[in-house]
Amino acid sequence: MRLLSYFRGEAFQRGVHPPQCKLTARTKIRRLPFPPRVIVPLSQHIGKPPRPIVRVGEEVVRGQPIAKADDWLSVPHHAPVTGVVEFIGLRPGMRGPWVESIVIRAHPGATQEDLWGQPRDLSNASAQDLLQAIWDTGMVGLGGAAFPTHAKLTVPSQAKVHTLVVNGCECEPYLTCDHRVMVEQADDLVEGIRYAMRATGAQRAIVGIEDNKPDAADAIRAALARRGPLPEGEIHAELVPTKYPQGSEKMLIMALFGVEIPAGGLPVSLGMVVNNVGTLAALGQLLPRGRGLTERVVTITGPGVARPGDYIVPLGTPLRFILDYAGAPEAQAKEVILGGPMMGQAAASLDVPVTKGISGVVVLRGEDIALGADRKIYPCIKCAECVESCPMGLNPSMLGMLAAKREYDLMGEQYHLGECFECGCCSYVCPSNIPLVQQFRVAKQILREKAAAAKSS
Amino acid sequence: MTIEIRSAPHIKAPRSVPTIMRHVVWSLVPVCAFFVYQYGLSALASLLVVTASCLATERLFVRTGTQAGDIGDFSAVITGLLLALSLPPAFPLWMGAVAGFVAIALGKALTGGIGFNVFNPALVGRAFAQAAFPQAIATYSPSFLPGRFTEFVPSSLAWPLMQPADLMPWLKERQLDALAAATPLAKWKFEGVLAGAEELLTSLSGHMAVGPSPLLILLCGSYLAFRRFLDWRIPAAILGSAGLTAWLLFALSPERFPNPFFMLFSGGLILGAVYMATDMATSPVTPKGMWLYGALIGLLTVIIRYYSGLPEGVMYAILLANAATPLIEKVTQPTPFGKSALARLGQAKRGASYPLHPGYISREEAHAVTPKKRFLRNKPKPEERRKPEKSS
Numbered sequence: 001m002r003l004l005s006y007f008r009g010e011a012f013q014r015g016v017h018p019p020q021c022k023l024t025a026r027t028k029i030r031r032l033p034f035p036p037r038v039i040v041p042l043s044q045h046i047g048k049p050p051r052p053i054v055r056v057g058e059e060v061v062r063g064q065p066i067a068k069a070d071d072w073l074s075v076p077h078h079a080p081v082t083g084v085v086e087f088i089g090l091r092p093g094m095r096g097p098w099v100e101s102i103v104i105r106a107h108p109g110a111t112q113e114d115l116w117g118q119p120r121d122l123s124n125a126s127a128q129d130l131l132q133a134i135w136d137t138g139m140v141g142l143g144g145a146a147f148p149t150h151a152k153l154t155v156p157s158q159a160k161v162h163t164l165v166v167n168g169c170e171c172e173p174y175l176t177c178d179h180r181v182m183v184e185q186a187d188d189l190v191e192g193i194r195y196a197m198r199a200t201g202a203q204r205a206i207v208g209i210e211d212n213k214p215d216a217a218d219a220i221r222a223a224l225a226r227r228g229p230l231p232e233g234e235i236h237a238e239l240v241p242t243k244y245p246q247g248s249e250k251m252l253i254m255a256l257f258g259v260e261i262p263a264g265g266l267p268v269s270l271g272m273v274v275n276n277v278g279t280l281a282a283l284g285q286l287l288p289r290g291r292g293l294t295e296r297v298v299t300i301t302g303p304g305v306a307r308p309g310d311y312i313v314p315l316g317t318p319l320r321f322i323l324d325y326a327g328a329p330e331a332q333a334k335e336v337i338l339g340g341p342m343m344g345q346a347a348a349s350l351d352v353p354v355t356k357g358i359s360g361v362v363v364l365r366g367e368d369i370a371l372g373a374d375r376k377i378y379p380c381i382k383c384a385e386c387v388e389s390c391p392m393g394l395n396p397s398m399l400g401m402l403a404a405k406r407e408y409d410l411m412g413e414q415y416h417l418g419e420c421f422e423c424g425c426c427s428y429v430c431p432s433n434i435p436l437v438q439q440f441r442v443a444k445q446i447l448r449e450k451a452a453a454a455k456s457s
Numbered sequence: 458m459t460i461e462i463r464s465a466p467h468i469k470a471p472r473s474v475p476t477i478m479r480h481v482v483w484s485l486v487p488v489c490a491f492f493v494y495q496y497g498l499s500a501l502a503s504l505l506v507v508t509a510s511c512l513a514t515e516r517l518f519v520r521t522g523t524q525a526g527d528i529g530d531f532s533a534v535i536t537g538l539l540l541a542l543s544l545p546p547a548f549p550l551w552m553g554a555v556a557g558f559v560a561i562a563l564g565k566a567l568t569g570g571i572g573f574n575v576f577n578p579a580l581v582g583r584a585f586a587q588a589a590f591p592q593a594i595a596t597y598s599p600s601f602l603p604g605r606f607t608e609f610v611p612s613s614l615a616w617p618l619m620q621p622a623d624l625m626p627w628l629k630e631r632q633l634d635a636l637a638a639a640t641p642l643a644k645w646k647f648e649g650v651l652a653g654a655e656e657l658l659t660s661l662s663g664h665m666a667v668g669p670s671p672l673l674i675l676l677c678g679s680y681l682a683f684r685r686f687l688d689w690r691i692p693a694a695i696l697g698s699a700g701l702t703a704w705l706l707f708a709l710s711p712e713r714f715p716n717p718f719f720m721l722f723s724g725g726l727i728l729g730a731v732y733m734a735t736d737m738a739t740s741p742v743t744p745k746g747m748w749l750y751g752a753l754i755g756l757l758t759v760i761i762r763y764y765s766g767l768p769e770g771v772m773y774a775i776l777l778a779n780a781a782t783p784l785i786e787k788v789t790q791p792t793p794f795g796k797s798a799l800a801r802l803g804q805a806k807r808g809a810s811y812p813l814h815p816g817y818i819s820r821e822e823a824h825a826v827t828p829k830k831r832f833l834r835n836k837p838k839p840e841e842r843r844k845p846e847k848s849s
Contacts, residue, residue, distance in 0.1 A: 013794075018468060096462075173468065250794060263795035336460050341467040348462055364467065378474045379525045379572035384688060384742040385472075392794040397742045398786070416793045424466035431472045432572070438464040 012254040015243045015391045016425045018342065020212060023301050024176045029184055029310045032325060034106050038080050038316030039091050040066065041101045044355040045140040046147050047073030052102055058085045063116030063291050065138075066102055075138045075148045077102075078292030080314040082110035094338055094355065096348045104316070117291035122195070130199040130287075137286045138293045138356075143167060143178070143247065143276030144339050146357030149283070152273065153199045159268050164202040165256065166193060168209040168216060168277040169240070169247040172340025175360040177297040178277050180310045182209070182216035185281045186223035192284030194232050200273050203233040207277065208252045211239040244342060245423040249274040251391055263419055278359070298354060300326045304333045304363035313354050319361065320350040328363045337362040342424045378432035386426035386436065392419045396426035396436050403439035412447050420444070474571070477737075478531035480686045484677040485538050485732070492669045496546035496598065497605025499613040506550045508537030510557030518561065524570030532571050536560055539579040539732055542669050543725055543772070544586065547598040547610035547624075551617040556586040576779045577736045580772050587772070596624055597640050600667065602631065641667060642724040642768040651715055657722040671727035678731035687735040690744060694751020695730040695758075696721060702759040714763065726758060729771035739779040746782075746789035753785075754778045 043049035050067035060066055060079040067077040083106040093099035106112075122133060135150035155161050166189075170178040182189060193205045209217045220237040240246060240255040250261050253272060261267055267274050282293060294315060301308040306327030313322065319336060337344040338358045354361075386396035394416055402411045411417040417440060426436045493501045515533035518524040540560055544553060560582025565574045587594050598610045612621035641652035657667060682689040703720035706713075721727070734740060734754050741750050754774045761770025 016470070018470070254794075260795045260797060263793060265795070334461055335463060335467060337465075337467050341465075343465050344467065345465065346462045346467065347460065350460070362467075368468075375469070375473055378530070379570070381474060381477075381572040381737045382740070382742050383477065383737040384744075384747075385685075387742050387744070387791065393791045393796075394793055395743065395790055398790075415790070416796070419793045419795070422465070428466045428468065429470045429472070431470075431474050431477055433469070433473065435464060437466065441464070 012243070012246070012251045012391060013393070014389050014425075015245060015251070016389045016428055017242075018173050018244055018428060020242075021173045021301075022176050022179070022212070023174065023308045024299055024310055025179055025213070027180075027309045029180050029297055029312060032311040032313045032317065032322065034081050034112050034314055035317045035321040036106055036108075037086070037318070038083075038104050038106065038314060039101050039318060039351075039353040040077055040080065040104065040316040041091070041093055041099045041353065041355060042067055042077070043099060044077070044146060044315075044357060045075055046145065047071065047075075047151075049100065050074050050076055052088055054079075054085050054088075054102065056085055056088055059083070060085060060104060061116050062110075062112055063114040063294055065292065066104075069135065073148055073151055075135065075140055075150070076292065077138055078116075078294050079104060080294045080316045081106040082112055083107045091353075092349045092351045094345060094347060094352045094358075101353075114289075114291055114294065117286075117289050119288060120290045122287055125198075127199050127201065130195055133287055134195070134199065134283060137283065137291065139279060139283060139286070140293075140356045141276055142278035142282060142296055142356065142359065144343070144357055144359050146355070149275070149279055152275065153196055155200055155268065155273070160271055161200045161202050161268060161273050162204070162271045163273075164193065164197050164200060164205040165249070165253060165267070165272050165274040166205055166207040166277055166280060167247060167249065167252055167274055168207050168213075168237075169252055170213075171210060171242070171244045171247040172342050172344075172360070173244075174301050174362050175299045175340045176301070177299040177310050177359050179213045179216055181278050181281045181297055182207075182213070183219045185285070186219040187226075188284035189220065189277055189281040190223050190227055190235065190284070191288070192280030192282070193235055194230060195283055195287055196273075196275055196280055197232040202273065205233070205235045206256060207235070207237040208240050208246075208256050209237060210242040210246055212242045214239060245391055245425065248391070248421060248423065250421075263416075293356060296354075296356065296358075298322075298358060299360040299362075301360065302328075302337075302363035303368050304328050304365045315356060316353045318351050318353050319347055322354065322361060323350065323363065332365050333363045334366040334368075335364045337364065342428065343422065375433045377434060380432055380434060383431060385429040385431060389425040389429045391423060391425060392416075392421065394420060396440075399443075400426075400434055400436045400439055403436075403443050408443045408446050408450075411443055417443060417447070474532075475530045477686055478535060480684065481681065481732075482531050482534050482538070484681050484686075485535070485542075488542065488669050488673050488677055489538060491673050492542060492546065495600040495670075496610075497602065498608065499598065499605075499610045500541075500546035502550055502609065502613060503544065503546055503548055503553050504538060504541040507541040507544070507553040507557045508534055510554040511537035511540070511561050514558045514561035514566070518566035518570070524566045525572065530571060533561060533565075536565070536578045536582070539728075540582045542728060543579065543583050543733075545594060545597045547596070547612045548586075549590075549593055549615035549621045550613055551615065552586060552590050552593055555589070556582040559585040572738050574738050576776055577733050577739050580733060580776055580779075583772055584776060593621055595643070596621075597643075598624065599628070640724065640768065641719075642762065645715055645719070645723070646762075646768040651719060652723065657719065667723075668725055669728060671722045674727050674731050681731075687731070687737075688740075688747055690747040691735045691740055691751045692730040694748045695726075695734055695755045698752040698755030699726060699730075699758050700755075702756055706759070706763065720759065720762070724762075724769045725771045729758075729775055730754070733771075734775050734778070739782060741782050741786045741789065743786055743789045743791055745791070746785045749785050749789060750778050750782060753781065 048071040051070045052067045054066045062079055062082045064079045065076050066079045069076050083104045086105045087103040090098040091101040131150050139149040140146045168178055168182055197205055217237040217239055249267055295312050297310055298313045299310050336347040338347050341362050390396055399411050399415050420440050422437050424437050511533045512528055515528050519527050560578045564578030564581030568574050611627050615621035644650040681687045700717045700721050703717035707716050741747055757774035758770045761773055
C-alpha cells in the first residue's frame with residue numbers, strides 16, 4: 001500500500017515497474033533458418049524426461065516423434081529437422097550440467113516441410129480424446145515454466161472448472177513473443193482457446209493482457225468478431241494495468257477477479273485453469289494438422305543484438321547459431337539470458353539449445369550489466385523497499401538476514417519462504433544490492449533436501 | 458569469448474544506498490540554509506564542525522575495519538547534519554565535536570556500521586551531549602540577532618574542555634531578556650508562556666529561540682516521501698498520535714495543557730518525526746509495524762513532555778521506540794498472499810473486473826472440494842487414460 005496506489009487503482013498489491021525495453025513490439029515474426037545441427041535435450045519440461053525411440057544413424061523426418069513420454073508427467077519430442085540422428089548422449093544443458101540429448105544433423109537438401117502430421121477433424125472429439133491429442137503434440141507451457149499442457153488441462157475428478165484464464169501479460173521486460181503471437185496469430189489463438197475450453201469444460205475464457213499492448217487485445221477482439229458466437233462459451237480479451245509480475249497466475253487472477261488463491265492451492269481450487277497465449281496459439285495451429293511441437297516463437301533481443309526480433313526458431317537450435325544470425329558480436333555479448341531478464345537464466349555456454357520453455361534470448365553488453373550486478377553490496381539498511389515490492393507479501397529483508405545466518409528452518413516455518421516464487425522483485429529494488437533471490441533459492445533447495453532426507457529415513 | 462553467469466534478476470533498479478543517503482542530504486540543505494540564516498555564523502560553524510567530526514570518526518572506524526560501509530555513502534553526513542540541527546546553534550564547538558564522535562563511535566561503529574545500528578546515531582550523540590553538557594544544551598541563543606553573520610555567539614568559541622561563558626551579560630548588552638534564550642517548550646514548562654503559531658512555524662517574528670523551521674522540514678520531508686526515500690507512514694503516525702494525545706489532554710483540562718498545535722510544532726517533534734524516526738536501519742520494515750512504531754513515539758513524546766522534568770521528549774521517545782523495533786517487527790509480520798482472511802473464505806475483493814463465478818454455475822458446484830496436490834493423489838492410471846471413452 002503505497003501513498004499513491006490508493007488513487008491509481010492497481011491490480012494487485014505491491015510489485016515493481018522495471019523499464020519495459022520492448023524493442024521488438026512492432027516487428028513482425030520472422031523465421032530463423034534451419035541450423036546444420038539441432039540438439040534436443042530429453043528433459044525440457046517439469047516431470048520425467050521421455051525415452052528416446054530413435055537410434056544413432058537413423059534417418060528422421062521433420063515432425064516425427066523421436067522420444068516417447070515415459071510417465072503421465074512427461075511429453076514426447078518430435079524431430080525439429082529432417083536429417084540423421086548423429087549422437088545420443090550428454091550435451092551442455094541450460095542449467096550448466098550436461099544433459100542427455102539427441103543430436104540431429106540436418107539434411108542440407110531437404111525442404112524441411114512437416115510431412116509427418118496428418119490433418120484430422122477434432123470438432124466432435126471428446127475431452128479425453130482432446131487431452132490425448134494435446135499430449136501427443138508434446139506441448140508444454142511455452143510461457144517459461146514448461147509444465148506439460150495436457151496435465152495442466154486435466155481437471156481433477158472432484159473439481160469443476162468454469163473459467164479458462166489465458167495469460168497474455170508478458171510482464172518481463174524485453175520479451176514480446178506473446179505480444180506478437182496475439183497480434184499475428186489471433187485466429188490460431190482463438191482456435192486453441194476453444195480446444196482448451198472443451199478439454200477442461202470451461203464455459204468462459206478470459207484473455208488477460210497488460211495495457212501496454214492494446215493492439216493485442218484489439219486483434220483478439222477482431223478475430224472473435226470474425227468468428228461469431230462460439231458453441232464453447234464466451235471469450236473476452238481484458239486489459240489489466242501493467243505491472244511486474246502480472247504474468248504470475250496468482251497475480252493475474254487477483255487482477256481479473258480480485259481473489260487470492262489460497263496459499264498452497266492451485267487455480268483449479270477456484271475453478272480456473274491458466275494457460276499461456278503462446279501455448280494455446282501453438283495448440284490451435286498444431287492440433288488440426290496433427291503435428292507435434294517442433295518450433296516456437298522466441299524473442300531475440302537486448303542491447304547486444306543488431307537485428308532484434310521475434311523469430312520462429314526450430315527447437316534445438318544452438319544459441320551460437322541464433323546469435324550469429326541476429327547479429328550479436330561475440331565480443332560485445334557479456335551475458336546471454338534465456339527467458340526474461342527478471343526471472344531468466346544466464347546461459348552457461350553458447351552451445352546450449354533453445355528448448356520448449358525458452359521464450360526469449362536477451363543479450364546484455366558489459367555496460368548494461370555494470371549498471372546492476374557490479375555494484376557494491378552493502379549491509380541491509382532495512383529500507384523496506386523489498387517488503388513494499390514483494391507481490392507475495394513476504395518480508396524479504398528478514399528472510400535475507402536469516403539466510404545469511406543459515407537459519408533455513410526458521411525461514412520456512414515462520415517467514416513463509418515456501419510462498420516465494422522467485423519473481424526477483426526484492427533483488428531488483430534492493431539498494432544494498434543483496435542477492436536476495438539467490439539466497440532464497442539456496443535456502444529452498446536446502447529445505448527440499450532436508451525434507452527428502454527426513455522422508456527417506 | 459566469455460559470457461558471465463549471474464543469477465536472476467539480471468537488471469537492477471537504479472537506486473542504491475549512496476543514492477538514498479545523498480537525496481536525504483540534498484533535502485537537508487534548505488533546512489540547514491535557513492538554520493544558518495536564523496542563527497548566523499555560530500550555526501554554520503556548528504554544522505560544519507559536527508559533520509566533520511562525524512566524517513572523521515566514520516573514516517577512522519572504516520579504516521580500522523570495525524565498521525561496514527564507507528564514508529562515500531553519505532550516511533555519516535546525515536548523522537552530522539541532524540545532530541547539529543538538534544543541538545542549540547551556539548553549542549560550544551568542541552562539545553559538538555565530542556558529540557559527533559560519540560554519535561558515530563557508540564551509535565554506529567560499536568554495532569558494526571551502516572545498517573547494523575540499533576539506535577539512531579544522531580540521537581545517541583545528542584543523548585550523550587544532554588547527559589554530559591546539561592547546561593550548554595539548555596542554553597539556546599535567540600534567532601535573528603543583528604550582526605549574526607559577522608560575529609560568533611561567545612558560547613560557540615569556548616576553549617576545548619572549558620565550560621562556555623554565561624550568555625546573560627552578552628544578551629543584556631543587546632537589550633534582550635533572559636527569556637529570549639529559552640526554547641518555547643522550556644518557556645511553557647518553566648514560565649507558563651505559550652508561543653504563538655507564526656513564531657513557531659517560521660520564527661520570523663522577534664528573537665525566538667526556536668530550532669530549524671518546521672514548515673521547511675515538512676516541505677523537504679514531503680519531497681523525500683514523494684520520491685519514496687522515507688516512509689510517509691512513520692511521520693504520519695507520529696504526528697497523528699502526538700496530536701491526538703495532546704488534543705485529548707487539552708480537551709480534558711485546557712488550562713493545564715497547551716493546545717495540540719503548540720505540541721506538534723514546538724521543539725524538535727517535526728525534525729524528529731520527519732528525519733530521525735524515519736532512519737531506515739532503526740525503524741521497522743513492516744507497514745503495520747511502522748504505524749505502531751510511530752504511534753509509540755508520539756505517545757511517549759507527549760508523556761515525557763508533560764510529566765517529566767525535561768522540557769523536550771522527542772529524543773528519548775525515539776530512542777525507546779528504536780529499542781522496541783525488533784519486537785514490533787516480530788509481531789507485525791505481513792500476511793502473505795493467499796493467507797489472508799479473505800483468501801481463506803474464498804471471497805473476492807471489491808472492484809474486480811469479473812465476478813468470480815459465472816452466473817450460470819451454481820455456487821455449490823463452484824465450491825466443490827478439491828485436493829491440494831492434484832497430480833499425485835488424482836493421477837489416473839495409464840491404462841485408464843489410454844482407454845477411449847465408452848459412452849461416445
